[in-house]
Amino acid sequence: MADPIALALREQFHSAEQQRETSTVGMWIFLITEVMLFGGLFTAFSVYRMSHPAAFDQGSADMEFWMGAVNTAVLICSSFCMAMAVHSAEKGKNGRLAFFLILTILIGLVFLGIKFTEYYLHYHDQKLPGIVFHDTSPDAAYVQMFFVFYFLMTGLHAFHMIIGEGILGAMLFRTLLGSFSERYHTPVELAGLYWHFVDTVWVFLFAIFYIPGAHMK
Amino acid sequence: MATVTLFEPQSAPAQPRLNYLTEKTGLMSWLFTTDHKRIGLLYVFSITFFFFFGGFFALLMRLHLLLPQGWLFGHETYNKLFTMHGIIMVWFFLIPSIPNTLGNFVLPMMIGAKDLAFPKLNLLSWYIFMLGGMTTLYALVRGGVDTGWTFYTPFSTSYSTSFVITAAVGILIAGFSSILTGLNFIATVHRMRAPGLTWFRLPIFIWSTYATSLILVLATPVLAITLAMIGIERIFQVGIFDPALGGDPVLFQHMFWFYSHPAVYIMVLPAMAVVSEIIPTFSRKPIFGYKAVAFSSMAIAILGFLVWGHHMFVAGESAYAAMTFSFLSYMVAIPSAIKVFNWTATMYRGSVQLDTPMLYAIGFVALFTIGGMTGLFLAALGIDVHVTDTYFVIAHFHYIMVGGTVMAFLGGVHYWWPKISGKMYPEFLAKLSALTVFLGFNLTFFPQFILGYMGMPRRYAAYPPEFQVLNVLSTAGASILGVGYVVPLIYLMWAWKYGESAPDNPWRTTGLEWKTPSPPPKHNFEETPVVTWKAYDFEAQKEELHLG
Ligand SMILES: [Cu+2]
Numbered sequence: 001m002a003d004p005i006a007l008a009l010r011e012q013f014h015s016a017e018q019q020r021e022t023s024t025v026g027m028w029i030f031l032i033t034e035v036m037l038f039g040g041l042f043t044a045f046s047v048y049r050m051s052h053p054a055a056f057d058q059g060s061a062d063m064e065f066w067m068g069a070v071n072t073a074v075l076i077c078s079s080f081c082m083a084m085a086v087h088s089a090e091k092g093k094n095g096r097l098a099f100f101l102i103l104t105i106l107i108g109l110v111f112l113g114i115k116f117t118e119y120y121l122h123y124h125d126q127k128l129p130g131i132v133f134h135d136t137s138p139d140a141a142y143v144q145m146f147f148v149f150y151f152l153m154t155g156l157h158a159f160h161m162i163i164g165e166g167i168l169g170a171m172l173f174r175t176l177l178g179s180f181s182e183r184y185h186t187p188v189e190l191a192g193l194y195w196h197f198v199d200t201v202w203v204f205l206f207a208i209f210y211i212p213g214a215h216m217k
Numbered sequence: 218m219a220t221v222t223l224f225e226p227q228s229a230p231a232q233p234r235l236n237y238l239t240e241k242t243g244l245m246s247w248l249f250t251t252d253h254k255r256i257g258l259l260y261v262f263s264i265t266f267f268f269f270f271g272g273f274f275a276l277l278m279r280l281h282l283l284l285p286q287g288w289l290f291g292h293e294t295y296n297k298l299f300t301m302h303g304i305i306m307v308w309f310f311l312i313p314s315i316p317n318t319l320g321n322f323v324l325p326m327m328i329g330a331k332d333l334a335f336p337k338l339n340l341l342s343w344y345i346f347m348l349g350g351m352t353t354l355y356a357l358v359r360g361g362v363d364t365g366w367t368f369y370t371p372f373s374t375s376y377s378t379s380f381v382i383t384a385a386v387g388i389l390i391a392g393f394s395s396i397l398t399g400l401n402f403i404a405t406v407h408r409m410r411a412p413g414l415t416w417f418r419l420p421i422f423i424w425s426t427y428a429t430s431l432i433l434v435l436a437t438p439v440l441a442i443t444l445a446m447i448g449i450e451r452i453f454q455v456g457i458f459d460p461a462l463g464g465d466p467v468l469f470q471h472m473f474w475f476y477s478h479p480a481v482y483i484m485v486l487p488a489m490a491v492v493s494e495i496i497p498t499f500s501r502k503p504i505f506g507y508k509a510v511a512f513s514s515m516a517i518a519i520l521g522f523l524v525w526g527h528h529m530f531v532a533g534e535s536a537y538a539a540m541t542f543s544f545l546s547y548m549v550a551i552p553s554a555i556k557v558f559n560w561t562a563t564m565y566r567g568s569v570q571l572d573t574p575m576l577y578a579i580g581f582v583a584l585f586t587i588g589g590m591t592g593l594f595l596a597a598l599g600i601d602v603h604v605t606d607t608y609f610v611i612a613h614f615h616y617i618m619v620g621g622t623v624m625a626f627l628g629g630v631h632y633w634w635p636k637i638s639g640k641m642y643p644e645f646l647a648k649l650s651a652l653t654v655f656l657g658f659n660l661t662f663f664p665q666f667i668l669g670y671m672g673m674p675r676r677y678a679a680y681p682p683e684f685q686v687l688n689v690l691s692t693a694g695a696s697i698l699g700v701g702y703v704v705p706l707i708y709l710m711w712a713w714k715y716g717e718s719a720p721d722n723p724w725r726t727t728g729l730e731w732k733t734p735s736p737p738p739k740h741n742f743e744e745t746p747v748v749t750w751k752a753y754d755f756e757a758q759k760e761e762l763h764l765g
Contacts, residue, residue, distance in 0.1 A: 010336075011331065011332075011740075012330065012331045012332035012333070012334070012336060012409070014745070018408060018409075021408055022334045022335075022404050022405075022407075022408040022409065025334075025403070025404045025407050025408055026334060026335060026400060026401075026404040029399075029400045029403050029404060029434055030400060032434060032435070033396050033400070033434050033435075033437070033438045034438070036434075036435055036436075036437075036438035036439055037438035037439075037441060037442050038442075039438075039439070040438065040439040040442035040443060040472060041442055043472070044446070044457070044468060044472065047465070047468055048465070048468075051465075129453065129455040130449075130452070130453025130454065130455045131453075133455075141456055141462060141463035142463055144455060144456065144463070145455075145456050145457070145463055145464070148449075148455045148456065148457060152446070152449065
């Protein structure tokens with residue numbers, strides 16, 4: 001009776017196969033809505049960047065380039081660990097699954113730590129629009145706009161990271177309870193999809209915020 | 218297995234068969250239900266409340282406009298009235314109207330499923346909707362919003378002193394409810410269809426609802442982020458859209474209409490879905506040109522994303538952009554026209570029965586055609602410049618949203634009422650109120666076409682005296698329309714308790730939802746149906762339906 005699939009099969013489905021496929025479709029649709037959510041911000045950012053390229057480059061030059069670069073590497077590592085976690089789940093190796101989940105969570109925390117240090121540094125430099133913003137250049141309004149988008153977009157991303165940490169924590173908890181097996185591990189796969197998506201968003205954020213002004217240091 | 222009950226002899230005086238309404242009772246069984254049918258009903262109660270609430274504001278405005286100088290409200294109150302009317306009607310009635318009520322109720326049954334793909338998400342979506350609704354109502358009782366439902370910047374971000382953020386947060390929250398519903402429907406249609414129910418055997422209702430869901434998941438996130446940007450700009454006074462702070466207000470309009478034009482199709486595609494069920498049923502014929510109708514829903518969903526610029530012809534769009542958007546707006550009329558032709562062709566030489574749902578469906582086709590044709594006027598650059606922000610625009614989109622969507626909603630409610638409640642409604646009274654709605658509607662909004670063409674601007678609390686006759690006519694129509702909406706509310710509630718018991722298939726039609734008891738059991742079907750026929754195949758089911 002303790003067949004994990006039978007236990008996890010919800011009443012609206014006919015088979016575990018159908019349940020797995022349906023959940024996967026649901027997750028992909030959710031990720032598409034996320035693309036549209038970030039897409040709105042990317043669009044607005046691009047429009048303003050095209051109108052005020054010099055000011056936006058100047059804002060970009062104020063980024064902590066190396067912290068951003070290190071964070072990019074950090075997230076790529078975390079994506080690798082997440083992929084290993086999903087792989088372990090597929091093989092039914094729960095010990096390794098737990099290990100890689102813990103690793104992914106820790107690396108995610110490193111990312112958030114670096115990110116919030118950066119935020120603190122910007123605050124220190126008086127580059128926090130709406131709270132304390134100081135810029136003497138003639139383009140100050142547009143430099144500020146760059147920072148508005150920077151905080152909006154990386155903030156939204158960091159929010160997604162925090163949610164992701166929660167999800168991975170829940171996955172770890174269920175792994176330790178023994179809920180997953182070779183035959184049933186859909187939640188881990190879906191959490192993996194979400195995590196990879198959030199990591200991918202960061203790569204684009206790094207590209208638009210950090211790289212354009214990197215040569216101006 | 219549990220199918221033993223099936224073979225109980227009919228004559229046995231066993232207790233009546235349990236259905237989704239009787240299987241569990243009590244308030245908690247409703248608040249924690251994951252049954253799509255019960256959630257559909259929860260939505261019915263909620264949006265009916267919002268509908269009469271928003272309608273009340275409209276009635277107040279119409280009363281105010283009886284006199285040229287206005288007589289009931291100050292100008293600021295009037296601004297708040299039309300804003301709250303718009304916000305409540307668009308986000309808390311029209312967008313959820315058909316998909317979340319009728320769609321929730323019949324979609325799983327139409328595809329032979331026990332429930333939606335994610336029942337808990339479905340319930341969550343209702344709670345999120347209510348939270349959004351309550352937040353918006355809170356903005357209202359605190360003093361309302363005066364920006365218009367469109368929240369144009371920089372007024373909304375820098376100058377308005379009303380409760381913009383609260384209302385925007387309410388709408389943003391309700392948006393996530395839309396997203397979850399859309400996601401649920403798409404996953405359900407992809408993965409929960411009964412064996413043998415291929416895509417081209419699906420009822421058109423499913424195609425149109427699927428197209429609607431695509432728009433819900435693709436467009437709503439953009440609205441969410443746009444409203445969030447307004448909130449941030451307003452709280453921190455940092456430049457995003459306000460030109461005084463370096464922002465671009467036209468960008469706001471682009472982003473707002475990128476959602477809000479497709480939102481029109483969120484409202485009207487489900488209406489088309491309902492009408493595409495009613496017309497074959499009461500014409501006793503399969504829908505004419507099934508594939509054309511199915512694909513036109515998808516075409517509307519896709520093209521609908523490419524026309525938002527037609528709301529901005531006078532907002533400083535380049536001539537090339539304006540011409541492109543104008544052309545694309547004409548294009549989107551093609552799939553809409555295909556539908557109108559095919560509905561008409563379905564009725565042609567059918568044995569048409571004018572039951573109440575059919576009256577509403579025919580009313581829909583007529584009013585949607587007028588609304589659509591005047592949409593073409595507005596897509597033409599020259600005419601649009603003349604009638605921008607006049608009552609012509611108001612009349613146009615009310616023909617689509619009230620004449621179209623609300624008519625179809627009422628038609629759908631009557632059509633599926635026997636299934637939902639297990640009771641029949643009083644037919645004569647229903648026909649009478651369908652007629653009242655049709656007449657009241659035209660009397661309200663047709664004069665507004667003329668007013669707009671003569672130059673009466675929208676959103677003004679006063680007008681020149683020469684417009685008074687048409688305004689009085691419009692107000693008279695609104696009163697009749699109000700009666701037409703209240704009467705069904707009363708007799709449907711009456712029928713719920715005292716109506717005649719409905720048979721399983723009162724219209725003798727073909728959909729899977731009619732092959733289960735009225736009201737249906739919790740999991741819809743005793744046994745999962747296996748589908749071997751096309752949608753609307755009256756010929757194949759002639760025997761079973763006792764036709765001809
Ligand atoms: Cu439009």
